[in-house]
Amino acid sequence: MSALLSGTGLVRGYGSTPALRGVDLAIDEGEIVAVTGPSGCGKSTLLHCLAGILRLDAGTVTYREQDIGLWSEAARSRLRRTDFGVLFQFGQLVPELTAVENVALPLLLAGTGRREARQGALGWLDRLGVADLAEQRPGAMSGGQQQRCATARALVTEPRVLFADEPTGALDVLTGEQVLGEIVGVARERGMAVVLVTHETSVAAYADREIALRDGVLDPTGLGLGVTR
Amino acid sequence: MSTAHVLLGLLSGGPRHGYDLKRAHDERLPRAKPLAFGQVYATLGRLERDGFVAEAGQERDGGPDRTSYTITDEGRRHLDTWLSAIEPPAPYVTSELFSKVVVALLAADAGRARDFLVAQRAAHMSRMRELTTAKSAPGASVGDVVAADYSIGHLEADLRWLQTTLARVADLQKEVTS
Amino acid sequence: MRPSTLARLAVAGNRTDVLRTVLTALSAMLATIAMLCAATVLSIRGYASRYTVQLLVEPGLRPGVAATLVLVALPVLALAGQCIRLGAPARDRRLAAIRLAGATPGEAVLIATAETAVASLLGSVLALIAYLVARALPAAHDQHTLPSDVLPPAPVLVFLVLLVPVLAALIGALLMRRVIVTPLGVVRRVRERGPRPWPGLLIIVGLPMFAVPWRTDDVDWARNVAYVLIVGGTLLTMAGVVLGVGWISHTAGRLMRRFGRGPAMLLAAQRLITDPWNGSRTMAALLVAVIAGAVALAYKALLATQFRYFDVFNQMMGSPNGEGMGAGAEPDFYFGAIRLVMVAVGLSAAVAAAGLLVALAESIVARRRTYASLTATGVPRRTLSASILWQTLTPIVPALLLALAAGDTLVRLIQSSFTIEGTVPRVLRVPVPWADLGLLGGGALLAVLLAVGVGLLVLRSSTDLEELRIG
Ligand SMILES: Nc1ncnc2c1ncn2[C@@H]1O[C@H](COP(=O)(O)OP(=O)(O)OP(=O)(O)O)[C@@H](O)[C@H]1O
Ligand SMILES: [Mg+2]
Numbered sequence: 001m002s003a004l005l006s007g008t009g010l011v012r013g014y015g016s017t018p019a020l021r022g023v024d025l026a027i028d029e030g031e032i033v034a035v036t037g038p039s040g041c042g043k044s045t046l047l048h049c050l051a052g053i054l055r056l057d058a059g060t061v062t063y064r065e066q067d068i069g070l071w072s073e074a075a076r077s078r079l080r081r082t083d084f085g086v087l088f089q090f091g092q093l094v095p096e097l098t099a100v101e102n103v104a105l106p107l108l109l110a111g112t113g114r115r116e117a118r119q120g121a122l123g124w125l126d127r128l129g130v131a132d133l134a135e136q137r138p139g140a141m142s143g144g145q146q147q148r149c150a151t152a153r154a155l156v157t158e159p160r161v162l163f164a165d166e167p168t169g170a171l172d173v174l175t176g177e178q179v180l181g182e183i184v185g186v187a188r189e190r191g192m193a194v195v196l197v198t199h200e201t202s203v204a205a206y207a208d209r210e211i212a213l214r215d216g217v218l219d220p221t222g223l224g225l226g227v228t229r
Numbered sequence: 230m231s232t233a234h235v236l237l238g239l240l241s242g243g244p245r246h247g248y249d250l251k252r253a254h255d256e257r258l259p260r261a262k263p264l265a266f267g268q269v270y271a272t273l274g275r276l277e278r279d280g281f282v283a284e285a286g287q288e289r290d291g292g293p294d295r296t297s298y299t300i301t302d303e304g305r306r307h308l309d310t311w312l313s314a315i316e317p318p319a320p321y322v323t324s325e326l327f328s329k330v331v332v333a334l335l336a337a338d339a340g341r342a343r344d345f346l347v348a349q350r351a352a353h354m355s356r357m358r359e360l361t362t363a364k365s366a367p368g369a370s371v372g373d374v375v376a377a378d379y380s381i382g383h384l385e386a387d388l389r390w391l392q393t394t395l396a397r398v399a400d401l402q403k404e405v406t407s
Numbered sequence: 408m409r410p411s412t413l414a415r416l417a418v419a420g421n422r423t424d425v426l427r428t429v430l431t432a433l434s435a436m437l438a439t440i441a442m443l444c445a446a447t448v449l450s451i452r453g454y455a456s457r458y459t460v461q462l463l464v465e466p467g468l469r470p471g472v473a474a475t476l477v478l479v480a481l482p483v484l485a486l487a488g489q490c491i492r493l494g495a496p497a498r499d500r501r502l503a504a505i506r507l508a509g510a511t512p513g514e515a516v517l518i519a520t521a522e523t524a525v526a527s528l529l530g531s532v533l534a535l536i537a538y539l540v541a542r543a544l545p546a547a548h549d550q551h552t553l554p555s556d557v558l559p560p561a562p563v564l565v566f567l568v569l570l571v572p573v574l575a576a577l578i579g580a581l582l583m584r585r586v587i588v589t590p591l592g593v594v595r596r597v598r599e600r601g602p603r604p605w606p607g608l609l610i611i612v613g614l615p616m617f618a619v620p621w622r623t624d625d626v627d628w629a630r631n632v633a634y635v636l637i638v639g640g641t642l643l644t645m646a647g648v649v650l651g652v653g654w655i656s657h658t659a660g661r662l663m664r665r666f667g668r669g670p671a672m673l674l675a676a677q678r679l680i681t682d683p684w685n686g687s688r689t690m691a692a693l694l695v696a697v698i699a700g701a702v703a704l705a706y707k708a709l710l711a712t713q714f715r716y717f718d719v720f721n722q723m724m725g726s727p728n729g730e731g732m733g734a735g736a737e738p739d740f741y742f743g744a745i746r747l748v749m750v751a752v753g754l755s756a757a758v759a760a761a762g763l764l765v766a767l768a769e770s771i772v773a774r775r776r777t778y779a780s781l782t783a784t785g786v787p788r789r790t791l792s793a794s795i796l797w798q799t800l801t802p803i804v805p806a807l808l809l810a811l812a813a814g815d816t817l818v819r820l821i822q823s824s825f826t827i828e829g830t831v832p833r834v835l836r837v838p839v840p841w842a843d844l845g846l847l848g849g850g851a852l853l854a855v856l857l858a859v860g861v862g863l864l865v866l867r868s869s870t871d872l873e874e875l876r877i878g
Contacts (some may be wrong), residue, residue, distance in 0.1 A: 053507075053591060074511035081509030094504040095497070096419040105508040108412040153508065181365050201354070201388045202381060205361040210354065 002065060004029045004193055005050065005161055009059035012042075012049055019045040021216040022059070027161070030191035032184065034198060034207035042216040043197045044089070044165050050195060051084055051163045052076035063161075081106040085159035089166045092150055093138040099125060100134040103153045110157070124152035127182055129175075143170035151179050155186055162187070165197045180206050232264065233272050237281060237300055237308045244285040246297040247273065260376040273298055281307050326387065330394060334405045339398045346398070350391045357384045408514055416505060417521040423494030423769060428526045430765065434487035435530030435571040436537075437758070441480035442567050443538045445473040446559040455554075462744060463554060470634075475748045477638065478703075481645065482696035482755040486762040487571060489691045491523055491579045493766065496773045503591065516580050524576040531568045601657040602683050606650035610813060613643030618820035644817060645698050648810050649691045655809075656802040657683035663801060671790045675797035686802040689766035690855075692759035694810045697851050700752040701814020704843040707745045709818055712837045716825040723829060760854040767862040771795065778866060792863050799859050807851055811844050 003026035010023040019042045027033050035043050048054040050061055052068050053076075060067050063083070068076055080086060093102045103121035108114065125131045128148040130141075138146050147170045154162055162183065168176030184206055187194050196207055204210050212219040232254075239245065239253050247269050255263050276282040281304030288295040300308075326349060333342040363369065364377035394401070418424075448469050455464050462472050502515045510518070542555045558564075617640025620633040660679030663672055678685075771778070778791055819837065827833040 048591065074513060077506065077509055077511040077514075079509075080507070086507060088507075092504055092507050094419065094501050094508075096424075096501055101415075102508075105505065108415075109408055109505075109509050109514065111409060113409075114411060157509075177365075184365055185367075201357065201392075202361075202385050205354065205357040205381070206365070207358075 003027055003062075004031075004064065005195075006062045007046075007050055007059060008062070010046065010049055010056060010061070011058035012045055012054060012056055018216055020049065023213070023216070023218055025211055025218070027193050027195065029160070029193055030187060031209065032187055032194040032196060032207040034196045034204035034210045035213060036197075036199060036201075036204050036210055037213035037219065039199070041213040043213055045216075046213065047163050047165050047195060047197050051086055051161075052079060053086070081110045081157055083160045085154035085157060085162040087150055087154040087162065087164040087167050089169055093146055093153070095138050098135050098137055099130065099141070099149045102138070102149055103156050106153065106157045120156055121152065124156050125149065128152050129178060144172065144175055147171055148175070148179060151182065155182070158186075158190065159192060161193045161195065163195050166199075167196070168198070168200070168203055176203070231311075232268065233276055233281075234308060234311050236269070236272055236276065237304055240282060240298060240300040241305065241308065244297045244299040246288065246295040248295070249297075257372065258376065259372055260380060276304070279307075280304070326391070330398075330401070331405060334398075334402050339402045342398050342402070343395060346391050346395045350388060350395070353384050353388050353391065357381055357388070360384070408510075408517075413518060413521060416518045417525075419501065420494070420498070423497065423772070424522075426765070426769075427490055427493040428522060430493065430762070431487055431490040431523060431526040431575065432530035432533070434483050434490060434758070434762075435527035435575065436534040438480045438483040438487060438571055439531040439534035439567060440538060441476050441483065442570070443534065443559070443564070445476035445480070446563055446567060447554050447557060448473045448476065450557045450559045451554050452557075457556075458554065460553070461740065468744075471744075474637075475751060478641075478699045478748070479751045479755050481642075482692050482699060482752075482759050484571070484574070485645075485649065485695040486692035486758055487527060487575055488578050489688060489762055489766060491575060493769055494773065495688075507591075520576040520579045523579040524572045527575040528569075528572040531571050535564065535568050601661075601680065602653035604651070604654045606647045606654065609643045609647030609650065611647075613640045613645075613647055614813075614816060614820060616640035616643065617817055621821045641702075641817065644813050645695050648698060648806065648813050649687055649694050651809060652686040652690060652694070652802055652806045653683045655805050656686045659801045659805070663797070669790075670786070671793035672797055674790070674794035675801065678794070678798045679802065685770060686799075686806065689763055689770060689799075690803060690806060692762045693756070693851060693854065694806060696752060696756040696759040697807060697810040697847060698814040698817075700749070700756065700847045701811045701844060702817055703745060703748045703752055704840050704847060705815045705818035705837075706748075706821075707742070707843070708840040709822060709837050710741055710745065712825060712835055716827065716835050719833070719835070720827055723827070756851070756854070760858065763855065764858040764861055767799065767858045768865045771862050771865050788867070791866060795862065795866065796859055799855065799862075803852070803855055807848050811848050815839060815844065 006024075006026035008024050010020050011018075012020040023042075023046060025033075035046060037043055045054065049056055052061065052063075052071070056069055060069055062068070063079075068079070071079075086092070093099075094105065097105070100118060100121045103124055104112075104114075104117035107117035107120060112120075122131065122134060125134050128151055130145055130148045130152070133141055133145055133149070138149070141149070147167065151167060154164070164183065167183065168179055171179060180203065183194060183196075186192050194207070196203065198204050235254060235258070236250055239250055239257070245253070247266065250273075251264050251266060251269050254269075255261075273282060277284070277298070281301055282298045283301050285297045285299040288297060329345055330342050333345055360377045360381050364374045364381075369377075420427075448463065451463060451466075451469060454466060458464055462468050498519065502519055505518065506512070506515050542558070544555075559567075616636050619640075620636050656679045660676045660683065663676035664680065667673060667676055781791060782788065823837050825835040825837075827835065
């Protein structure tokens, strides 16, 4: 069986700055993969490329045996409200919408009815311990509370792949554990694959496998040592 | 860490006999080395000699003799002093890991030291992964989680050290072999 | 996406967004009213002695009246275009976040333009209603001061009502294309190359286009072609000036960075370089109004020269006063009409100045976080104020000069001199109305200074360190 999501020869630069210089990787269904490496090594860029948010300069990203690089921008966007969940370092909640509206957004965009979407959103806010903030706007929440809302939004569509960029960066240890616990729980329950970008070893330990990047390429001496479960 | 203090702590809830104490110890400190029966009785004997515990009675329902013990006032005071005492932060680096790196540099070269660090990091990482899996498993008790956290914290410190040392091996070699 | 979702997302916004909606509707309404009036004037047929207003009676004068009305509508239209970008940074951020949640580029455009289009449609429908009500008022009927007895054909009415909303939606969609490309939006915007001076080409094309119908008397132009060329040429010239501010700002910023002294100039220079379009956004309506004003003033100079030409000519021919060659009415009548135009231009300039004030205040509020953190790190407010002054005035002064020159040139292309045939041919040149143009430019500059002054008051409250936390 081929991998759920794979990247081959991924190359991406910003102007003259190369950020990814040929990365290969494959992720199976239900697998949690940590991407680690020093700051600026291209972790976020890799994540964005895999999630179909950034276009590649070269290489292919294959999801369920389809080259999503060939898809239109609209088709790749639709993937984000059905199959992919994204959870970033910052700047992903809509400041003008309340927490529950933010979480319900992908459902609403996909055409779910308002009440049903709201119900689903409230459930996830509750699981992440921020149900009491449902009617608050992001501006009135702490960084960690926003991060938990964002997690709820990433999971609300029950995605098949979750892309998480430093999901616990703004959280204290215990809250971080709760968020990671939910993510891992969903991954185990429903076979969701997770790409987990982090620079904390204790977070990387939640993964089944670790991939290390250095200057835009995989680090073979592998501080990323692929020890599988 | 002293087994004696753990036993005193367990007895402060009420009298118990030896077998009971062993079971409670292993249950409360899940990731510690399990206590041997011999060690339980030897420790109880020492505590009784020092007047921290006293025999509370004999139970004899068909099985072997079971002597139960209770904590004395003296024992409570002793336990209290121990609980209030601050542990000295580890003053000496006695780590096997550190010694190995230095010896590898002395006996071989930076490559050897680096190989060791990389392999050791992998081992640490997979142990940490195991502990994390155990603690985030659905049925994990709070005791399990707290015990795993303790080990994870220490492993994390080691890992951080392994990683930074990996970056500093070359410099360290210059210093060691100069 | 369900309509209810679209509605919710389109109106999700803060106070700035509400302000934008209201201003968009208002300017759409004013522009549509002016255009409806122009269409009505053009619908009058033949010599219409039934009206008491002389300007409406003569067929030869009515296109001028209509052109004036359109001239007034243009700054207001520019204002509508300017409103679309009000509060844009916050909206871009919101749209990027919505995109990240899985909205397609098309849906993002829909969400953004739905609001603009609906607001301006509301405005233009209100305009139509106001227009129809005003026509139906009995007073208008009885006295025949206004052409309430003619109605432009229905397709024209529909076209005019839809024109502003469609234009607004198109411009809005065009301005948003950069945000649509990436859901990472503001978080990761790669710095692009500075603007090029290609808007100059618009001016270079626009001026001759405008000139062609005036210069070729012998060709029997279809009236509509002539209108299209004149209006198109004017529009291109105006667009060229407004868009040219991008290049002017960028160049001024680069020069200032190179030769400037002190932190205020450095801040202003970098601001001009990183966002050269800010000037175009805030000044568009004002610049268009200044061009319109320059056109009117230059036309006044042209008329004055023409009357002088008639006088000289008649004197030479020995015709007594009142006979011989001349215009259809007393010169005072024409100058009165020009004064009317100037009042209209002044009105739209006032609207533009109000727009400028809103835009400037808004651009400061949008950057309050940066200003607040600069203050927090010890940059004195005086330096910030100075930098805002620099960054506003440096591009506006050359832009105003360009606008005045463009307006004057347009009229100069109609006719720049009169030759009196005779034994010794005498050439009367149309003078450049320096004093008038200077007054107009000075007035515009004053309006900008006033707006900056008010903006600086806004800055004062924006640099409260409280603002650091607001997202
Ligand atoms: N929008 C951009 N424009 C220019 N260069 C960029 C841009 N985004 C990222 N880069 C560069 O690309 C490289 C990789 O960036 P990336 O954000 O992927 O790093 P990262 O591994 O996620 O770092 P961190 O751990 O600090 O988040 C960096 O050198 C960065 O400077
Ligand atoms: Mg990153």
